[in-house]
Amino acid sequence: MKPLIGVITSTELDDDIYYEGKDNVNAIMKAGGIPILLPYYDQEVDIKEIASRLDGLYATGGYDIDPTLFGEEPHPKLGTILPERDIFEIALINKMLEMDKPILGVCRGSQTLNIALGGDMYQDIYSQIEGELLQHQQKAPKYHGSHFVEVKKGSLLNRLTGETKLKVNSRHHQANRNVVEPLQICATASDGVIEAIESTKHRFALALQWHPENMYSKNDPIAESIFRGFIAACVKE
Numbered sequence: 001m002k003p004l005i006g007v008i009t010s011t012e013l014d015d016d017i018y019y020e021g022k023d024n025v026n027a028i029m030k031a032g033g034i035p036i037l038l039p040y041y042d043q044e045v046d047i048k049e050i051a052s053r054l055d056g057l058y059a060t061g062g063y064d065i066d067p068t069l070f071g072e073e074p075h076p077k078l079g080t081i082l083p084e085r086d087i088f089e090i091a092l093i094n095k096m097l098e099m100d101k102p103i104l105g106v107c108r109g110s111q112t113l114n115i116a117l118g119g120d121m122y123q124d125i126y127s128q129i130e131g132e133l134l135q136h137q138q139k140a141p142k143y144h145g146s147h148f149v150e151v152k153k154g155s156l157l158n159r160l161t162g163e164t165k166l167k168v169n170s171r172h173h174q175a176n177r178n179v180v181e182p183l184q185i186c187a188t189a190s191d192g193v194i195e196a197i198e199s200t201k202h203r204f205a206l207a208l209q210w211h212p213e214n215m216y217s218k219n220d221p222i223a224e225s226i227f228r229g230f231i232a233a234c235v236k237e
């Protein structure tokens with residue numbers, strides 16, 4: 001049986017439509033999962049039921065995250081936030097982790113995984129990190145790998161891809177700052193920006209700062225190994 005993968009949807013400020021990009025949805029389908037698009041719930045009983053029915057969770061990219069969730073006030077460079085999404089997403093991540101069900105996060109999903117476990121993040125890397133940074137908001141096509149990341153040997157990301165250096169796309173102005181146990185940093189850019197984190201305690205909880213779904217849309221083999229590894233972890237034994 002194909003595993004059911006919850007996909008966190010997006011919305012616009014004061015809009016009444018839930019949506020998700022086709023690259024995200026197609027990546028789950030291509031890798032062998034069935035994507036289930038999730039609207040935002042606010043009751044714990046519902047979130048628990050959703051987690052118990054899903055076989056895996058895919059935390060997609062999207063808007064910025066409410067900094068009060070990690071004890072800060074909004075920086076001037078903070079972008080749009082959707083508080084209902086933040087609360088639902090973090091609660092669902094926590095429930096999935098409690099049940100030790102697989103999670104794959106991309107972009108924003110790497111911040112929500114970290115915050116769910118007590119970590120924090122830069123609201124804007126360019127104004128909050130000293131020194132010159134790489135171009136993390138690439139102007140190349142979205143599927144194009146534009147900067148390198150170094151992958152930690154022996155990590156889940158290393159085992160999935162078989163690589164210690166990857167070329168990844170980049171469309172973010174935020175990034176994780178303090179990564180706390182049981183999470184570890186498993187990929188870093190040459191400017192020190194954290195590009196991937198994973199849990200050392202859970203079966204499969206991996207989150208990437210980049211967008212493998214866009215690379216997978218062009219059949220990138222590394223992106224494929226990440227999505228296939230995620231779906232394989234979600235298949236019930």
Ligand code: MN
Nearest residue numbers: 136169170171
């Ligand atoms: Mn980047």
